[in-house]
Amino acid sequence: QLQLQESGPGLVKPSETLSLTCTVSGASISSTSHYWAWIRQSPGEALEWIGSVFYGGNAYYNPSLKSRVTLSVDTSKNQFSLWLSSVTAADTAVYFCARRAYSGTYVSFDLWGQGSLVTVSS
Amino acid sequence: SSELTQDPAVSVALGQTVRITCQGDILRTYYASWYQQKPGQAPLLLIYGQNNRPSGIPDRFSGSRSGNTASLNITGAQAEDEADYYCNSRDNNGNHYVLFGGGTKLTVL
Numbered sequence: 001q002l003q004l005q006e007s008g009p010g011l012v013k014p015s016e017t018l019s020l021t022c023t024v025s026g027a028s029i030s031s032t033s034h035y036w037a038w039i040r041q042s043p044g045e046a047l048e049w050i051g052s053v054f055y056g057g058n059a060y061y062n063p064s065l066k067s068r069v070t071l072s073v074d075t076s077k078n079q080f081s082l083w084l085s086s087v088t089a090a091d092t093a094v095y096f097c098a099r100r101a102y103s104g105t106y107v108s109f110d111l112w113g114q115g116s117l118v119t120v121s122s
Numbered sequence: 123s124s125e126l127t128q129d130p131a132v133s134v135a136l137g138q139t140v141r142i143t144c145q146g147d148i149l150r151t152y153y154a155s156w157y158q159q160k161p162g163q164a165p166l167l168l169i170y171g172q173n174n175r176p177s178g179i180p181d182r183f184s185g186s187r188s189g190n191t192a193s194l195n196i197t198g199a200q201a202e203d204e205a206d207y208y209c210n211s212r213d214n215n216g217n218h219y220v221l222f223g224g225g226t227k228l229t230v231l
Contacts, residue, residue, distance in 0.1 A: 035218070047157075047165065047208055049220035060218035096164055100220075106153040107212050107220050108170035115164055 002026035004097050006116035012091075013122050018084040022097030022113055029078045030055045035100040036080045037109060038071065040093040048093075052100055053080055087120045094118075124148040124213050126223035133229040134199045142194040142226045144209030154192035154209040156185060159225075165208060169194060196228075204230045 008020035022036070029036060038050040051061040053071040061069050070083040084091060095116050098109040126146040134140035144154050153172060157165035167176050169185035182197045192211075196203055207226045213219035 037220070039222075046225045047159075047210075047222040049210075049222060052218055052220070062219070101170070103171070106155055106171050107210055108155040108167055109157075109165070109210075110167050110170070110176060112164035112166075 002111060004099065004111055004113035006095060006097050006113045008116060008118070010117055010119060012087055012118060012120050014088055014120055015086055018082070018087050018091060018118055018120070020082045020095055020097075020116060020118070021079050022081070024078045024080070024099075027099075027111075029073060029080060030075050033102055035102060036071075036073065037098045037100050038082045039096045039098055039109070041096070041115075042090075042093040045093075050082065050084075050095075089120050092118065092120045124211075124221055126154070126209055126211060126221050128207075128209060128223040128226045130224070131227045131229065133231055134196070135231050136201060137198055139195065139197045140199055140228065142196075142207050142228065144192045144194075144223045145190055146211065146221070146223075147190050148211050148214050148221065149187060149190050149192050151214070152212045153187065154185070154211050156183075156192075156194045157208045157210070158203075159206045159208065168207075199228075199230050201230050204228055 003025050005023045012018045035052040037052040053059040059071040068085045073080045097113040099111040156169040159165040168183050173185045184195045186193045209223040
């Protein structure tokens with residue numbers, strides 16, 4: 001069954017690095033037709049795109065987070081990962097991993113993980 | 123940078139038709155995609171491209187575009203359609219940057 005599943009710590013201390021992994025099941029992360037993305041949602045707020053990564057390693061980041069974010073892909077494990085450094089309480093959010101179909105005329109995320117709540121607190 | 127603007131809240135009577143809009147200059151060039159999100163759930167893709175629905179999405183959901191405004195139309199709204207709706211599109215800074223609208227809370231009366 002095609003699905004994405006986030007995993008990682010639910011609690012991170014301020015100034016430390018948040019790390020999450022998304023495991024892809026039922027599809028190959030080496031697809032040439034898809035990017036793999038992280039999107040977050042702070043409590044009561046809108047969705048915010050964090051970044052997208054291609055299986056070859058090319059990554060694209062939200063300019064507002066670019067200095068603190070790194071995305072990577074592990075094709076051997078069919079996983080991709082997020083690292084967000086120097087976190088503050090403002091980074092408390094539900095983090096979703098998602099699959100993005102490649103298109104020249106639109107962006108769509110057609111498959112989502114269930115989301116992982118990460119709280120930044122000492 | 124570009125922005126996508128949505129009305130914070132919209133209401134519709136059960137069985138009636140409602141339009142949820144998303145405004146942004148980037149929409150003159152690129153199509154919006156639309157998502158439905160219910161409390162505690164991940165977003166669900168409803169519409170992408172010119173007016174395409176993924177498998178399993180009811181045909182009461184449709185999309186359109188006019189100028190800088192994209193619209194999600196729900197024809198014959200059902201109680202289960204009460205949810206938050208988000209639009210998204212590409213950013214004009216490049217092929218890979220992504221924007222989301224602020225979301226619209228739909229209430230079905």
